[in-house]
Amino acid sequence: MPGGGFCKLPNGSVVVALSLPNPASTTGGTVRFLVHAQNRARALTRLRNLGLRAVYLRGNAEPPTPDEITAVLHHPDGLLWRETPGDGGSLWHPIRALLRPARSGSDFSPSGA
Secondary structure: OOEEEEEEOOOOOEEEEEEEEOOOOOOOOEEEEEEEEOOHHHHHHHHHHOOOOOOOOOOOOOOOOHHHHHHHHOOOOOEEEEEOOOOOOOOOEEHHHHHOOOOOHHHOOOOOO
């Protein structure tokens, strides 16, 4: 079951945190997303535009922690993720790292042909 929450900042913007099931994991892990936006609707739209279509925020059961708020505010993209949010050893990653396709050496062609 996805969970999440939000925190309204003094300047009027919000930080939205969502925990979603990890589709790539066979052990049933979760991925925690943090989004900084002007309002909750824009934060959810940013995630939907990345391909996470069925993303909804119902309630405020798992709001972002102060450490999570600090992490997303200090990142230029304003959109971070990490696996297994309960594990203190995992690091936050920019969304580009999640969306970057895996490159193999044989696919590289400098001439474009």
